[in-house]
Amino acid sequence: MPETKTAPAPQQHKAKKKSEFMRVMRQLSKNKLAMIGIAVLIIEILLAALAPWIAPYEYDKMDIPNAFATPSAEHLFGTDDMGRDIFSRVLYGGRYSISTGILAVLISTVLGICVGSVAGYFGGQVDNIIMRLLDIIQAIPGMLLMIVIASVLGPGFINTVIALSVGSIPASARMLRAQMLKERENEYIEASQSINCSKFRIIFSHLLPNCMSPMIVSSTMGVAQTITTAAGLSFIGLGVQPPTPEWGAMLSAARQFMRQAPHLIIFPGLAIALTVLVLNFVGDGLRDALDPKLKN
Amino acid sequence: MAEKNPNTDRPFLDIKDLVVEYVSDGETVHAVNGVSLHLERGKTLGLVGETGAGKTTIAKSILRILPDVGAKICGGEVHLDGENLLELPEVEMRKIRGNKISMIFQDPMTALNPVQTVGDQIAEVVRLHLEHGDRTDPVERAKEMLEIVGIPAERFSEYPHQFSGGMKQRVVIAIALACNPDLLLADEPTTALDVTIQAQVLDLIADLRNKYNTAMLLITHDMGVVAQVCDDVAVIYAGNIVEYGTKRQVFKHPTHPYTIGLFGAIPDMNEDEEWLHPIDGLPPDPTNLPQGCAFSPRCPYATDECRKEAIKVYRTADGHDCRCCRIEAIAKKEG
Ligand SMILES: Nc1ncnc2c1ncn2[C@@H]1O[C@H](COP(=O)(O)OP(=O)(O)O)[C@@H](O)[C@H]1O
Numbered sequence: 001m002p003e004t005k006t007a008p009a010p011q012q013h014k015a016k017k018k019s020e021f022m023r024v025m026r027q028l029s030k031n032k033l034a035m036i037g038i039a040v041l042i043i044e045i046l047l048a049a050l051a052p053w054i055a056p057y058e059y060d061k062m063d064i065p066n067a068f069a070t071p072s073a074e075h076l077f078g079t080d081d082m083g084r085d086i087f088s089r090v091l092y093g094g095r096y097s098i099s100t101g102i103l104a105v106l107i108s109t110v111l112g113i114c115v116g117s118v119a120g121y122f123g124g125q126v127d128n129i130i131m132r133l134l135d136i137i138q139a140i141p142g143m144l145l146m147i148v149i150a151s152v153l154g155p156g157f158i159n160t161v162i163a164l165s166v167g168s169i170p171a172s173a174r175m176l177r178a179q180m181l182k183e184r185e186n187e188y189i190e191a192s193q194s195i196n197c198s199k200f201r202i203i204f205s206h207l208l209p210n211c212m213s214p215m216i217v218s219s220t221m222g223v224a225q226t227i228t229t230a231a232g233l234s235f236i237g238l239g240v241q242p243p244t245p246e247w248g249a250m251l252s253a254a255r256q257f258m259r260q261a262p263h264l265i266i267f268p269g270l271a272i273a274l275t276v277l278v279l280n281f282v283g284d285g286l287r288d289a290l291d292p293k294l295k296n
Numbered sequence: 297m298a299e300k301n302p303n304t305d306r307p308f309l310d311i312k313d314l315v316v317e318y319v320s321d322g323e324t325v326h327a328v329n330g331v332s333l334h335l336e337r338g339k340t341l342g343l344v345g346e347t348g349a350g351k352t353t354i355a356k357s358i359l360r361i362l363p364d365v366g367a368k369i370c371g372g373e374v375h376l377d378g379e380n381l382l383e384l385p386e387v388e389m390r391k392i393r394g395n396k397i398s399m400i401f402q403d404p405m406t407a408l409n410p411v412q413t414v415g416d417q418i419a420e421v422v423r424l425h426l427e428h429g430d431r432t433d434p435v436e437r438a439k440e441m442l443e444i445v446g447i448p449a450e451r452f453s454e455y456p457h458q459f460s461g462g463m464k465q466r467v468v469i470a471i472a473l474a475c476n477p478d479l480l481l482a483d484e485p486t487t488a489l490d491v492t493i494q495a496q497v498l499d500l501i502a503d504l505r506n507k508y509n510t511a512m513l514l515i516t517h518d519m520g521v522v523a524q525v526c527d528d529v530a531v532i533y534a535g536n537i538v539e540y541g542t543k544r545q546v547f548k549h550p551t552h553p554y555t556i557g558l559f560g561a562i563p564d565m566n567e568d569e570e571w572l573h574p575i576d577g578l579p580p581d582p583t584n585l586p587q588g589c590a591f592s593p594r595c596p597y598a599t600d601e602c603r604k605e606a607i608k609v610y611r612t613a614d615g616h617d618c619r620c621c622r623i624e625a626i627a628k629k630e631g
C-alpha cells in the first residue's frame with residue numbers, strides 16, 4: 001500500500017488496521033442488497049428513536065368510539081381495539097423490538113463465542129464439562145427457561161433481554177465450537193504456536209476470524225427470531241408491559257381480531273418481516289465482505 | 297563436527313534419548329523411542345523416514361508445541377546452545393519459539409491464515425519478538441523478507457488464496473526466517489509441492505541457510521531431497537534412529553536393512569528396471585511395537601536374536617552408526 005510506505009511505525013499499524021476495515025466496507029458497499037438493508041435499518045432506527053416527535057398520536061391514547069378504524073389519512077395504519085393509533089404504536093414499538101432483538105442476540109452471541117471457543121480450542125475435559133453444562137440448559141424447553149428467568153428477574157427491558165439471550169447461548173456456543181474443531185486442525189494454528197502466539201492470540205486473532213461467517217449469518221436470523229419470541233413473553237405478561245407497544249406484543253394482542261380487522265396484525269407483522277428481511281441482507285453482505293476469497 | 301559451543305563441549309543442537317508418547321483412547325502411542333541427534337551451526341541434518349515414524353513429533357518436541365492433552369515427553373534432553381530446552385520455564389521458551397528456532401510446515405495450503413494478508417502474517421512474528429527498545433519496523437521487515445524469498449514487496453497486502461502453492465511456501469519460509477533463527481526445523485517443506493517448484497523451494501532454503509549460517513533439521517521421506525541439501529542423514533523407523541552418518545557414508549554404504557530398502561524403492565535411471573522394490577510389509581503399529589528390533593517383521597535378514605531385546609547401536613566399517621545386530625552378515629551378502 002503506497003500510503004503506508006512513508007508513515008512511521010506506530011501510525012503505520014493504525015493505517016493498516018483502518019485499511020482492513022475500509023476493505024470490508026468497500027466490499028459491503030458493492031453489495032446492493034446489503035446497502036438497501038443498511039439504509040432501511042437506519043431509517044427504522046431513526047424512526048423509532050424519533051418516535052416522540054414524529055408520531056401523530058400518543059401511543060397509549062385511547063379513543064374507544066373510533067376502535068378498529070381502517071387506515072385513512074387521519075390514522076395511516078388505522079386504529080386498534082381500543083382506538084389507539086397503530087402507526088404511532090408501530091413507531092414506538094420499534095424502540096423496544098429492534099433493541100431487544102439486537103441486544104439479546106449480541107449478548108448470546110458474544111457469550112456463545114467465549115464459551116464455544118474455550119470448549120473448541122482446549123478440547124478434552126474442559127470441552128466435556130462445558131458441553132454437558134450447555135446440555136443441561138438445552139434440555140430445558142426454551143420458552144420455559146425464559147419464563148423462569150423472566151419471572152425471577154421480574155419484568156422490564158433489561159430483564160427481558162437477559163431472559164431472551166440465555167436460552168440461545170448454547171446454540172451459538174455449539175456452532176462456534178464445531179467450527180473451531182474443524183478450523184484448529186489447520187496447520188496455520190500449529191504454525192502460529194510455533195512462532196509463539198499465546199493461546200489468547202491464537203483463539204481471537206487467528207481462529208475466530210475464520211469461524212465467524214456462519215455466526216454472523218445465524219445471528220442476523222437470530223435477531224428476527226428473538227423479536228418474535230419477545231412477543232411471546234409479552235403475551236404472557238412477562239416481557240415489556242402494556243400499554244408500552246412492542247411489535248410482537250401488538251401481534252399477539254391482535255390475534256383475536258384477525259378476521260374482522262386484519263390491519264391490526266398486518267402492520268406490526270410487516271414491521272417485523274421488513275426488519276428480519278433487511279437484517280438478513282446485511283448478514284449475507286457482511287459474511288461475503290469478511291471473506292477475502294470473495295474479493296470480486 | 298566443526299565448531300563447538302565454547303561453554304560446553306556440546307554440539308549446537310544435541311538431542312539425547314528423547315522419548316515421546318501420545319495417549320489416545322486409552323492406548324499409548326510410542327511415537328519417539330529414545331532418539332539422539334546432534335547438529336552444528338550452519339549444517340543440515342536430514343531426518344528420513346516414512347509417515348508415522350515420529351519425525352514431526354521430534355520437531356514439535358524441540359519447540360515444545362506438542363498438544364497439551366494426550367502428548368507427553370517422557371524423557372530425554374534437548375540441548376540448544378548449551379541450554380536444555382525441556383527444562384526451560386515457559387517464559388524462556390517463549391523467547392525462543394519463532395525467534396531462535398522456527399519451523400516450516402508441510403502443507404503451505406493450510407499453513408497460512410486465510411483471512412490475514414501475507415504481509416501481516418510475516419509482520420506478526422517480528423512484532424511478537426520485538427525486544428524492548430528494538431526499533432525494527434515489523435512491516436518494513438516483512439516487506440524485506442518478501443523480497444528475500446523472491447516475492448515483490450507490493451504483494452504485502454494480498455491474501456494467501458491469491459498465491460500459488462510454491463509462493464505460499466515462500467511466504468511460510470519468510471515467516472520462519474524473519475527473526476533470523478539459529479535453528480530451522482523444516483518439516484517436509486516440499487512434499488506438498490510439484491517437482492519443479494520443489495527444486496526451487498529447496499534451492500531457496502539452501503541459499504538462505506548458507507547466507508545466515510542457520511542450522512537446519514530437514515525432515516523428509518524423500519532420499520532425493522536429502523541428496524540435494526543435507527550434510528548428515530539420520531534414518532528413522534518407528535520412533536528410533538536406525539542409521540546415522542554423513543550423507544556420503546549413508547549413501548555410499550547403506551547398512552541397515554531398512555535404509556537399503558529405502559534406496560531400493562527409488563527408481564534407478566541408469567538401469568532398465570521394470571519394477572521398483574518396495575519394502576515388504578507395513579510399518580508396525582506404534583501402540584504395540586514388536587519386541588527387539590521394530591523392523592524385524594519386515595527384515596529379510598532377521599534372526600531370533602533380533603526379536604529378543606532392544607538392539608544396540610553398532611559402528612559400521614566406514615564409521616557411521618547403525619542399529620542392527622546383523623551388520624556383518626548383511627555386509628557379506630550385499631558387498
Ligand atoms: N496428536 C496425536 N495423538 C495421538 N497420536 C499421534 C498424534 N500425533 C501423532 N501421533 C502418532 O504418532 C506417530 C508419529 O507421528 P508423526 O510424528 O506425525 O510422524 P511423521 O511426521 O514421521 O509422519 C504416528 O503413529 C501418529 O499416529
Ligand SMILES: [Mg+2]
Nearest residue numbers: 351352353483
Ligand atoms: Mg509428519
